[in-house]
Amino acid sequence: MVYQPAEDSYLLEKEVKSLISKLKNKELDKIKVLDMGSGSGIQAQASIKSGIKMSNVLCVDIDEEVIDFLKKQKLQAVQSNLFSNIKDKFNLIIFNAPYLPEDKDEKKYGKVLDTTAGKKGFEIIIKFLEQAKQHLNKEGKILLLFSNLSKPRVILKEAKQLGYKYKKLAEQKLFFEKLFVYEFLVD
Numbered sequence: 001m002v003y004q005p006a007e008d009s010y011l012l013e014k015e016v017k018s019l020i021s022k023l024k025n026k027e028l029d030k031i032k033v034l035d036m037g038s039g040s041g042i043q044a045q046a047s048i049k050s051g052i053k054m055s056n057v058l059c060v061d062i063d064e065e066v067i068d069f070l071k072k073q074k075l076q077a078v079q080s081n082l083f084s085n086i087k088d089k090f091n092l093i094i095f096n097a098p099y100l101p102e103d104k105d106e107k108k109y110g111k112v113l114d115t116t117a118g119k120k121g122f123e124i125i126i127k128f129l130e131q132a133k134q135h136l137n138k139e140g141k142i143l144l145l146f147s148n149l150s151k152p153r154v155i156l157k158e159a160k161q162l163g164y165k166y167k168k169l170a171e172q173k174l175f176f177e178k179l180f181v182y183e184f185l186v187d
């Protein structure tokens with residue numbers, strides 16, 4: 001199922017646009033963007049609208065239905081479990097990660113929800129950070145969204161051990177949770 005953009009999507013989209021707006025025109029032409037867990041393609045489209053060449057934006061999702069949906073928008077899209085089918089390096093990797101702990105009723109739905117990150121709520125995010133390092137160009141950046149329910153302290157501790165520097169760019173309080181957007185780069 002294609003994830004319908006929600007507060008998390010819009011919060012990250014704002015930061016994608018803001019980061020790209022700071023790039024010079026000369027840089028814009030060369031920047032390669034990876035939209036991990038692309039869903040509706042909102043982050044890829046935000047990158048293109050902000051001036052990144054369409055041919056330099058790659059969408060990745062684990063879900064075949066999502067890939068078909070993205071290709072209908074003429075976006076480049078590859079089905080992949082995180083980076084399993086990805087060889088290239090990028091200047092910007094965006095990920096609105098599945099960030100919630102497993103719902104105990106989830107098995108009844110017959111499918112892992114788009115927002116489920118694993119039993120504890122951070123497993124996929126840690127895997128992503130482990131793999132993303134190898135796919136960043138020099139001075140490349142990651143924009144990652146997660147929530148207070150994804151155990152930010154565990155994620156940030158692990159990121160530090162993996163050699164990332166990070167800073168918080170945005171946060172938004174919702175009813176039951178708080179969303180965060182962080183920027184990561186390799187030290």
Ligand SMILES: C[S@@+](CC[C@H](N)C(=O)[O-])C[C@H]1O[C@@H](n2cnc3c(N)ncnc32)[C@H](O)[C@@H]1O
Nearest residue numbers: 003005009037038039061062063081082096114
């Ligand atoms: C919370 S949605 C975000 C969708 C969109 N990027 C947005 O901002 O609205 C998470 C997306 O990650 C995808 N996803 C989940 N696990 C994945 C994995 N292991 N590798 C690649 N994509 C994955 C889901 O199919 C879903 O489209």
